[in-house]
Amino acid sequence: MEKNDISISVIKRLPRYYRFLETLKTNGIVRISSKELAERMGLTASQIRHDFNCFGGFGQQGYGYNVPELHAKIGEILCINNQVKTVLIGAGNLGKAVSSKISTRDSGFKLIGIFDKNEAISGKIIHGVPVRHIDYLENFCIDNSPTCAVICIPSNDMKELTDLLCRLGITSFWNFSNYDIAMAHPEMLVENVHLTDSLMTLSYLTNEYKENSID
Amino acid sequence: MEKNDISISVIKRLPRYYRFLETLKTNGIVRISSKELAERMGLTASQIRHDFNCFGGFGQQGYGYNVPELHAKIGEILCINNQVKTVLIGAGNLGKAVSSKISTRDSGFKLIGIFDKNEAISGKIIHGVPVRHIDYLENFCIDNSPTCAVICIPSNDMKELTDLLCRLGITSFWNFSNYDIAMAHPEMLVENVHLTDSLMTLSYLTNEYKENSID
DNA sequence: TAGATTGTTAATCGATTAACAATC
DNA sequence: TAGATTGTTAATCGATTAACAATC
16 A cells, blocks of 8 residues: 555554654564554554555564554654754744744754744744744745745734645644634645634534533 | 534534624625525525524425524524623733623623733733732632633643532533643533644645655 | 454544525 | 525435444
């Protein structure tokens, strides 16, 4: 099976496998069976074997999986060691919080520019990168060719901004705004983090739970 | 069909419907058909009718759906007007960013306490709520009975913290840490926001996309 | 070899889509 | 009434789980 055939539901589970295997590795655990991993992660052994098999059998019958090997393999699939050039738009609290995730070693991304419309914070250094005024975004992109943009500003004026970024060579977005980039630019890769949607879902579940408790 | 029978995949779509209908309402649009809504949202008309029908038919044959009515109905299902008493643990950049989401009118939650282990920021006011030292958490919960906790601190020491919060009457978590609360406390409601997982998924997709472009 | 555990196919389950009768 | 569009059932599609032969 080709790498490109891994279904999106499997891909969404890879980061959790990766993190979990990292913990096992740190604790010096070298081998694990699908059964034990399933118990620890709250999945079925069947699903784990099915998932791992999507990208080539790395287990050994009668033994299980080699933890460091599997961990490295998943990291490779996730391209954790790449350094995709990335710009951050918006240096408020959310932007600052998010910048530390991008700047983590092995994030797969390299933060090369930060932009904000607030002139008062221009020149401030965040994770080694100076904040520039948003007016410098266009020239910066022409000079440095980032391919990923992280959006940490409100949805107003997002149409102009994303149109500009797409023209300037951005191909993927980590989007924290409610603006629907994927609808406006179907050719772009967009990973959305909709905090308000997540909170609304929790609201629904919390209240449903209460109702059920009463019965 | 009972409210409790709405499947999780439908629930996850409700906030987006809600936001979309809000925009339509703001623009003075009163009626919309499943067909048009589908085109605008990038879904199928069939799915929209199926989804809306889960919580009772609110459309009218030959007419479509009444926007303000549907918007209000979904808000009601999401319990957007509730005021679930909530404490925030961690007042760093992420905590501050997240506190503004909780404090939004119609979030369904009410921020009543903020806690941090950094004594230097004790007494600072965020969205009208003072930051307290984490040592005061226990007594605060005994006095004020919050039922939801928002976790914006690293995963270390999370076991002790979540054990404490569960003992103190917390029943739902908005979890930004990598600690697996749901595995440790299966009886809790947990909505996870795993930023690193989201970024890793984007890393995979970005690199897969590049490979395909070359071919 | 015997026991353990994978890889892989088939069966099941659930979610999405298609179709169309009901009805505004 | 005729046209439009829903509500709802059936068909399809895809993801998860079960089963077991392969094999370490």
